[in-house]
Amino acid sequence: MSSSITERIAGKDVLGEADLAQTIDPGQEKQTLKFFFTPREALAGEMERLRNENPHAKATTFLPDLAAALRDRFPDAIGETTLYAGETTIYISLDGLVDVCRYLYDEVGFTYLSDMVSIDRFTETDRFEVAYNLIALKERRRLRLKVRVDEDDPLVPSVTGVWPNAAWHEREAWDMMGIRFSGLTDHRRIYMPEDFEYHPLRKEFPTLGIPGSLPLPPNESDGSLTRDQFPAAHGDLPKD
Amino acid sequence: MATDLSAPTGPLAAASGMPAGAPGTNQDLFTFWPRHNAAIYQALSDRHTQAEMAGGDGAAGMDPLESSMILNLGPQHPATHGVLRVVCQLDGETIDKCLLDIGYLHRGIEKLAEVKTYLEFLPYTDRTDYLSPYSNNVAWCLAVEKLAGIEVPERAQWLRMIGAELARISSHLLWAGTMVMDAGALSVFLWTFKYREEIHDIFDQVAGQRVMVSHSRFGGLAFDYSPTALAMIRRFCDEFIGQLADWKKLLNRNRIWIDRNVGVGVLSAEEAVRLGCTGPTLRGSGVEYDVRLFEPYLKYDAVDFDIPMRTEGDSLSRYFVRIEEMEQSVRIIQQCLDRLPEGPIRIDNAKASYPSKDEVYYSMEGMIHDFIMTDNGVAPPQGVESYSAIEAPKGELGFFLASDGTGSPWRVKINSPSFANLQALETMMEGAMLADTVILIGSIDPVMGDSDK
Numbered sequence: 040m041s042s043s044i045t046e047r048i049a050g051k052d053v054l055g056e057a058d059l060a061q062t063i064d065p066g067q068e069k070q071t072l073k074f075f076f077t078p079r080e081a082l083a084g085e086m087e088r089l090r091n092e093n094p095h096a097k098a099t100t101f102l103p104d105l106a107a108a109l110r111d112r113f114p115d116a117i118g119e120t121t122l123y124a125g126e127t128t129i130y131i132s133l134d135g136l137v138d139v140c141r142y143l144y145d146e147v148g149f150t151y152l153s154d155m156v157s158i159d160r161f162t163e164t165d166r167f168e169v170a171y172n173l174i175a176l177k178e179r180r181r182l183r184l185k186v187r188v189d190e191d192d193p194l195v196p197s198v199t200g201v202w203p204n205a206a207w208h209e210r211e212a213w214d215m216m217g218i219r220f221s222g223l224t225d226h227r228r229i230y231m232p233e234d235f236e237y238h239p240l241r242k243e244f245p246t247l248g249i250p251g252s253l254p255l256p257p258n259e260s261d262g263s264l265t266r267d268q269f270p271a272a273h274g275d276l277p278k279d
Numbered sequence: 280m281a282t283d284l285s286a287p288t289g290p291l292a293a294a295s296g297m298p299a300g301a302p303g304t305n306q307d308l309f310t311f312w313p314r315h316n317a318a319i320y321q322a323l324s325d326r327h328t329q330a331e332m333a334g335g336d337g338a339a340g341m342d343p344l345e346s347s348m349i350l351n352l353g354p355q356h357p358a359t360h361g362v363l364r365v366v367c368q369l370d371g372e373t374i375d376k377c378l379l380d381i382g383y384l385h386r387g388i389e390k391l392a393e394v395k396t397y398l399e400f401l402p403y404t405d406r407t408d409y410l411s412p413y414s415n416n417v418a419w420c421l422a423v424e425k426l427a428g429i430e431v432p433e434r435a436q437w438l439r440m441i442g443a444e445l446a447r448i449s450s451h452l453l454w455a456g457t458m459v460m461d462a463g464a465l466s467v468f469l470w471t472f473k474y475r476e477e478i479h480d481i482f483d484q485v486a487g488q489r490v491m492v493s494h495s496r497f498g499g500l501a502f503d504y505s506p507t508a509l510a511m512i513r514r515f516c517d518e519f520i521g522q523l524a525d526w527k528k529l530l531n532r533n534r535i536w537i538d539r540n541v542g543v544g545v546l547s548a549e550e551a552v553r554l555g556c557t558g559p560t561l562r563g564s565g566v567e568y569d570v571r572l573f574e575p576y577l578k579y580d581a582v583d584f585d586i587p588m589r590t591e592g593d594s595l596s597r598y599f600v601r602i603e604e605m606e607q608s609v610r611i612i613q614q615c616l617d618r619l620p621e622g623p624i625r626i627d628n629a630k631a632s633y634p635s636k637d638e639v640y641y642s643m644e645g646m647i648h649d650f651i652m653t654d655n656g657v658a659p660p661q662g663v664e665s666y667s668a669i670e671a672p673k674g675e676l677g678f679f680l681a682s683d684g685t686g687s688p689w690r691v692k693i694n695s696p697s698f699a700n701l702q703a704l705e706t707m708m709e710g711a712m713l714a715d716t717v718i719l720i721g722s723i724d725p726v727m728g729d730s731d732k
Binding site: 092093094095096097098099100123124126128150151152153154156157158159170172174176179181183202203204206207215224225227228229230231232233234239240244246 | 430668690702
């Protein structure tokens, strides 16, 4: 090793073939340093640009007529429609959710449920949002449906009757966000143990976790489970 | 499900004779896992299966030969590819019902994302599906770029494709090795790991990291591929394609391998869609869904490649799909290398991406923007949300992002392919032989870091 250090200092090739292009840019000394800053006024139309000309927008999310067609058929169930980055989101009322989903499955061809998302908008009136990411395989279209639900009674009708694979996604929404689904047969938590008392993705749940909410493994091999190693430090005194 | 879980029910509670404690007492502490198990066993006995419905009267209560038992496989079991727990109700050697218990690797990274800036979260994506970190990075960057409307230079898009396809080969290599090992043959494992090692060497040269590369950045890449790295990739492609042909000679007509896989875990196309399968599991059942074709990202619409498909829907067809996908990946990489344009690898816009080091070292504005990017980073508009997906080795990997206008996401939802495929595994297991569980787990290629988040 002693020789290789001096060799390295001398700049000799000790690591295999030399890779000069990586270290020396021939145009570097002549290159003028340029810098582009963005003045405030240039940002004025930014939101419009992002909404309409997103460089990553996909043709699959282009559904110009669907919301109007759905509104004709389900005048009470269809709420507002939003568009961002070429993606259409259609808000559905809780009562009409299953009917609209059944219609989309049977008549429009959205046979594949890719994903479900639960969102906590805790400052807004209807606190939770549940979004469904639907795919029409033959028509090559992707759609997002959304429902909103209040925190007093976060109960959403289950869509497992339409897409059976919604079951795990709904269990995840229950586990992480505390939203219940009426009609879901196996309503267990999916990640956390069954008797965990909190819903960790809610905004009021601290990122560090709640001390004592899970029994901790013992420090010694013959020790027993403990609630919290440092209850005083966490402001949570043991119960006995 | 019984809502009152304070008293443990089910076989385990009865067997252990565990006294039930009132919630909140110290006694209750020790009923923690039994209560979790009680819920699983209850759900298992409540579960209605397709086999039961077909059988008519069902076998409930009728077990004169006492051939019925409940078997736990995992979470600590080498064949479960991580920490997957499989609870099976057996009738002799046949699996009547099956439930999966996941979450043993739950780290709550969706929660962590809410207190990180978008860039700080990038290394966490390496650790979701830790067998193909490069494609996770690309998926995350594409998702944030879509949310914030950031453009990516041409060269970076081609290089990202090379990296993502290398990650696909690397992930499928690990799958091939462990899958054949699950079926009882060790040699393929050693050969595939030799080539996985070469891909790690390439990533070492590209990103300075063998596995957890974190090489993509918003608006491009952290740094360019060196000529050495490009030469290594070209050499790898030339050598690997011949090696793959050798492995196919060994396995495609191998009697033991075929008998072990054919007709195991059959999913029809309708079932695969109904159960939400994705990736090779879906395409092995004859459903033409590949995000590279469905909504082309990067430059996938500019290269020529095939999407391997099979219609049988069994474990063997998933093998063929993955092996042929590796060939197609090599084809894509070779086209990328041939058509790689010159140019910048990161967008020259300090509001959207890190400025180049030249600017940081030699200009005051550059340095300020470097700090701003590190502190706040990208801040998409308030209240917007978007979803962006790529075809990861295991299937559709998507990120749903909601922004509150700050540098940290309001909500990140990872649509992970392993999660989707594991849900289908419960149904695939029912009616299968106990000896096929390991083959079935292997055939859908789950990664628990991916499904458990």
